[in-house]
Amino acid sequence: MRRKKSTKPRPLPPRDGLGASRARLPGDRAVTAFDFIARVITEQRYRHPDDDAHAVMQRFDAGEVVLRDGTPLRPDDLIEPGTDVFFYRHPAPERPVPFDIETVFEDDYILVVNKPHFLATMPRAAHITESATVRLRRATGNEELTPAHRLDRMTAGLLLLTKRAEHRGAYQELFARREVRKRYVAIARDAPVPTPTVWTHHIDKQPGELVATLQEGLPANAETHVLARAPIDAPSLQAVHGVVEPLACYVLEPVTGRTHQLRVQMCAAGVPIVGDPLYPTAVSGGVEDFRVPMRLAAVVLEFTDPLTGRGRCFGLDACGLWG
Template identity: 45%
Template sequence: MTRRRVATRPPLPLRDGLGPDRVLVPPGHPPGTVRAFLVATWPDDDWDARFAAREVVDRDGSHLDPAHPCRAGLAIHFYRDPAPEIPVPFDLDILHHADGLLVVDKPHFLATIPRGRHIRESVVVRLRRALDLPDAVPAHRLDRMTAGVLVCTTDPALRRPYQQLFEQRQVTKEYEALAPNLRDAPFPRTVRSRIDKIHGEPTAREVPGEPNAHTEVEVVEVLGDHARYRLLPTTGRTHQLRLHMWSLGAPILGDDFYPVLRNRAQSDFTDPLRLLARRVRFTDPISGETREFTSRRTLSTDSGAPDSVAE
């Protein structure tokens, strides 16, 4: 019998949906104290208050006092408040919640995990705070600008089995997109290409070489100058669906990256990317039953239309 790997809990509990930060003292750091190291790194923080509250600990959860020696390799865990964020004005809809499996209908503009400038305004933090689910984590990712079905787990023992479904491509994923109507192009069609994404660059690109990205594209509905497309990817490269639609001559409406990089204000929640993770289907790794979840969200060609969920 395969033993499930249980995720290691952080040495400090979640607070307001967020786990503690961690910093590792670098090699060659000169002798000193933990307090001096932290003050030098984040001089504007109130470290004396954190030490007094016993909220500075090592990897084992042992409290560190201000005079503790600061040696190379020491892992220091502590709470820090993230920078203020503009709230995403759309709700996170629950599609399923039972037996450690939580499936949500993510709105546009909401990040999947806390990262970079989007910490509190993420699916993970919202779920942990609203439902008191400290172990809620996604089994896969959706881009911040993509809406739709997102599978999560709430039991650490179930984390790997469900994540492996997505890693091993054992999940059938169906997306929907609104894009220009390619009136004379034949559909359905298959798009295969090699996609390369350089770390630190916002966009990916198609390059010569053995294809590593594969998408089936169908027209579902013609809407005058636009059309509703069904996208069936069998791979999951970064920005794959955006690039493949652009390569066909039909960039997805509301795309901030392709064909032209657009700088968007953090407060601008109009003209979303018209890309929706419409449906996922898989064989449950625990029960063996077939699972299928479908988004209730709708896409509109109206750039000013708010993100909405069908009744």
């Protein structure tokens, strides 16, 4: 039985779209709270250049370094190993993603949006403020707004967010139990991929690795229904991506939700998604070209609403996505 996620308030509430960070002291030696937080911030890979010792002390002066029960810490308080400490991080400056988030539907419980390419769903690694969660919290003033599922940063399309903490678990469990029908469209070269068909694979994605891999001889943990393939006439899209081969639109319904599932399976079928920076070959790091997105989008979300019992179906015009 899946354990229900707790909605217990965190020791520090979200602020300016961001939740507080949690750090746990490792090792076997107590250190002062100031030394611990200063070390944590110094070791952050993505931090603001002005987040120095003075900025750390300002957090203590404001009572914004606290224990799990909300007790504020003084700079010279000793922290024992295994103790959780909460504080607000100062994100590094980020390159703005030059696309808007479009509202598709909103009621008292949920917000459904069309997330653009290049925008992360949740704050992570180098993408903190340039995430759908932070942008929407700041735009709406609702610090409880939280995604019920995730889309890859490079994937566009329908994203459902809950508006109140007390409703969050019901919708997140809906996705976790695979009770949401999801449909995607992908653009790739036109090839004789049979449709309809079902792709099943064992996909493995190790922490810290950029790409996922298919593992032979292991039980399938990823399933996708390939519903249709339709040739498209898109000379402008071909020109943007430097593609000369004829293109087609593939309609995909994933049953499972492994990381990079559709991208890996399309590549394995010999039709990698146009604009994919990882499959079949990882593109070396550099400044991303926002004019050249990966052509994958979530276009349908369909489910029975866990709060109202009504059927819900949200959709995007797939034909209008690749103009």
